[in-house]
Amino acid sequence: MITRKVRKWEKLPGKNTFCCDGRVMMARQKGVFYLTLFLIVGTCSLFFAFECPYLAVHLSPTIPVFAIVLFLFVLAMLLRTSFSDPGVLPRALQEEATFIEMEIEAANGNVPAGQRPPPRIRNVQINNQIVKLKYCYTCKIFRPPRASHCSICDNCVDRFDHHCPWVGNCVGKRNYRYFYLFTLSLSLLTIYIFTFDIVHVLVCFFTLWSVVGLTGFHTYLLSLNQTTNEDIKGSWSGKNRVQNPYSHKNIIKNCCEVLCGPTYPSVLDRRGLTQEDSPVPVASAAPSSSSSSSSPVPQTTKTKAPLIPNKRTPDDAKPSIAASAQKSPSPKEENPPAPKAPPLASPEMDVETSINKDKTH
Amino acid sequence: MAETHSLQDLQQPAVSSKVFVQRDYGSGTTCRFQTKFPSELDSRLDKQQFEETIQTLNNLYAEAEKLGGKSYLEGCLACLTAYTIFLCMETHYEKMLKKIARFIKDQNEKIYAPRGLLLTDPIERGLRVVEITIFEDRSVGSGR
Numbered sequence: 001m002i003t004r005k006v007r008k009w010e011k012l013p014g015k016n017t018f019c020c021d022g023r024v025m026m027a028r029q030k031g032v033f034y035l036t037l038f039l040i041v042g043t044c045s046l047f048f049a050f051e052c053p054y055l056a057v058h059l060s061p062t063i064p065v066f067a068i069v070l071f072l073f074v075l076a077m078l079l080r081t082s083f084s085d086p087g088v089l090p091r092a093l094q095e096e097a098t099f100i101e102m103e104i105e106a107a108n109g110n111v112p113a114g115q116r117p118p119p120r121i122r123n124v125q126i127n128n129q130i131v132k133l134k135y136c137y138t139c140k141i142f143r144p145p146r147a148s149h150c151s152i153c154d155n156c157v158d159r160f161d162h163h164c165p166w167v168g169n170c171v172g173k174r175n176y177r178y179f180y181l182f183t184l185s186l187s188l189l190t191i192y193i194f195t196f197d198i199v200h201v202l203v204c205f206f207t208l209w210s211v212v213g214l215t216g217f218h219t220y221l222l223s224l225n226q227t228t229n230e231d232i233k234g235s236w237s238g239k240n241r242v243q244n245p246y247s248h249k250n251i252i253k254n255c256c257e258v259l260c261g262p263t264y265p266s267v268l269d270r271r272g273l274t275q276e277d278s279p280v281p282v283a284s285a286a287p288s289s290s291s292s293s294s295s296p297v298p299q300t301t302k303t304k305a306p307l308i309p310n311k312r313t314p315d316d317a318k319p320s321i322a323a324s325a326q327k328s329p330s331p332k333e334e335n336p337p338a339p340k341a342p343p344l345a346s347p348e349m350d351v352e353t354s355i356n357k358d359k360t361h
Numbered sequence: 362m363a364e365t366h367s368l369q370d371l372q373q374p375a376v377s378s379k380v381f382v383q384r385d386y387g388s389g390t391t392c393r394f395q396t397k398f399p400s401e402l403d404s405r406l407d408k409q410q411f412e413e414t415i416q417t418l419n420n421l422y423a424e425a426e427k428l429g430g431k432s433y434l435e436g437c438l439a440c441l442t443a444y445t446i447f448l449c450m451e452t453h454y455e456k457m458l459k460k461i462a463r464f465i466k467d468q469n470e471k472i473y474a475p476r477g478l479l480l481t482d483p484i485e486r487g488l489r490v491v492e493i494t495i496f497e498d499r500s501v502g503s504g505r
Contacts, residue, residue, distance in 0.1 A: 076443040090487040095379045124386045131386070141489060145390055159390070181440065 013091060014155045024083040026168050027153050033082055033168030040078070040186070044071050047193050055196055058203075063196060070189045077182035078167060086172030087158035089139065089147060097140035104135070225254040374477065374496035382415065382491040392422040394483070394491050401495065405476045414468055414480070415491070421464065425457030458484060 009022035017026050026033070044067075052064035092100065104120055120135030122142050133142045136149050139156045143149070148160035150170050159173035171179045221231060225247040230236060236244035248254050380401045385393040396415045398408045435453055439446050465482050473480050473493075481492035 073443050076445070080444060089489065092489075093486075096381055096486070096490060096492070099379065099381050126386055126389055133386075144384065144489070145386055178444070 014088070015153050016088075016155070019083075025085050026082055027163070027165075027170070029152070029165065030168045032165040036078065036166045040071075040074060043193070044189070047197075051193075051196060051200060054200060059196075059199070067189070067192060067196075070185060070192060074182065074185045074189050077178050077185055080178040081164075081171070081175050081182050082167045082169050084169075084175045084178070086170040087160075087174040088153075088170075088172075089141065089144070089156040089158055091138070091156075092140040100135075100140065100142065222255050222258055223251040225257065377495045377497045380493045380495065382493065384489060391426050392483075392488055393419050399493075402478070402493065405478055405495065405498075406473075410472060414472070417464065418461065418483075418491070421457060421461045425454045425461075 007022050009018045009025075015028045017028055017030070018024060019026070047067065048064065052067070055063045120142070122133040122135070124131050124133055124145065126145060131145050133145065135142050136156050138149060138154065141156065143156055144158060146159045147156055149156045150160065150163050152163050153170055155170070157170050157172035159176070161171040161176055161179070163170045164179070167179065167182070169175070218228075221228060224236075224244065226236060226244060230244075235241065236247075248257065378401060380399045382394050382397075382399065385395045387393070394415050396412050396419075398411050402411065432453060461484075462482055465480050469480050477496040477498050479494040479496070481494065483489070483491050486492055
């Protein structure tokens with residue numbers, strides 16, 4: 001007969017599954033355990049990915065560090081609970097089983113045929129209390145006190161607590177402390193994550209309410225066609241004050257005016273070209289031509305001033321207009337009508353500058 | 362229970378019977394074995410000798426399971442390292458089990474084997490019983 005070396009776990013009865021050559025021992029049903037792992041790893045990953053950068057920057061980098069330590073501890077405890085032998089009592093070998101049965105028969109005496117044999121109970125006195133030890137028909141032993149047979153794993157487990165599907169194993173004498181530490185550390189971890197999520201949520205909440213509040217306020221102003229300034233000053237509110245004359249008295253109309261009204265153009269010609277300014281040389285544009293004639297030729301730059309006064313007035317014309325306005329306010333009355341169609345800009349000013357130029361030159 | 366003595370039987374004595382010394386739960390769930398002398402060993406062993414063996418075993422187990430400063434320290438230290446320290450360190454209980462194994466081997470060599478008996482380490486029976494194998498006493502010529 002060829003005998004090969006076999007590890008004892010391969011011969012163990014019961015419904016356990018073994019991994020890593022007997023180092024890992026679990027129940028047969030492991031689906032819920034995988035779910036537990038997924039939930040813990042999943043939620044913590046989300047926390048580390050999305051919350052921790054914010055917390056590390058805005059609060060302290062020790063917060064994610066402690067979370068990682070706690071997370072690793074939770075995992076260690078879970079795996080220790082799930083993978084370890086809960087305290088399984090090995091079944092009685094043939095000779096021991098026979099020995100016990102003989103003892104039982106001796107204790108029970110002769111059982112009349114047809115009658116059920118009395119239950120196999122052994123009485124033990126522990127600290128002045130009678131404890132009944134039950135006989136396990138599967139394992140063929142009298143169970144020690146506090147031991148129980150797990151039907152899922154088909155084992156007697158010492159100090160049997162319960163079979164936990166979440167950890168995929170029985171919880172008994174050997175792994176109860178790991179199970180307890182697992183639940184305790186997981187509670188701490190969830191509370192920790194929850195607290196910092198709440199902190200972040202509160203910060204977001206207050207930001208949110210500030211922004212939402214502000215939006216609400218401006219919606220109110222919009223509907224009444226009021227400005228913040230007017231609202232603060234109470235320009236249109238109160239009995240003694242005038243009603244807002246700008247309001248269409250219709251919410252929709254008010255909103256439409258502000259939101260869908262015409263887009264007003266900018267009146268600053270920000271990108272228009274200009275020369276480097278020097279205040280004195282007013283006729284620097286055309287010094288020679290101004291002396292030659294009084295015709296509006298030298299004034300071309302000025303008479304060409306656009307009809308709309310504020311738009312695209314050449315910058316060089318402006319200081320000259322201003323300067324000349326300061327210099328000679330009086331000749332305004334003397335001005336005969338200008339030869340060219342007077343620009344709406346400042347026809348008198350244009351003409352007077354030409355007169356001034358004549359005078360100076 | 363071989364009637365004819367083959368070469369194999371001379372080398373390996375046949376097992377006559379086995380005695381199982383049960384656990385003593387009088388003081389709770391701590392590991393203790395009954396010191397009551399089994400009647401089957403009457404012809405082979407002194408009662409006192411047997412009691413001494415069992416008592417020493419009980420003392421060793423009591424020391425392994427002792428709750429005290431040392432065990433608490435070991436437990437707390439292990440907890441702080443998430444029990445990874447047990448990858449490199451032996452627990453107190455494991456050390457005691459090794460000591461018990463040495464003791465049983467010693468007892469077998471000195472006392473039990475000369476009397477045709479064999480003590481089995483209780484750890485091999487799940488700490489439920491102390492199994493004592495009674496071998497056929499060939500010198501007497503009849504199995505018991």
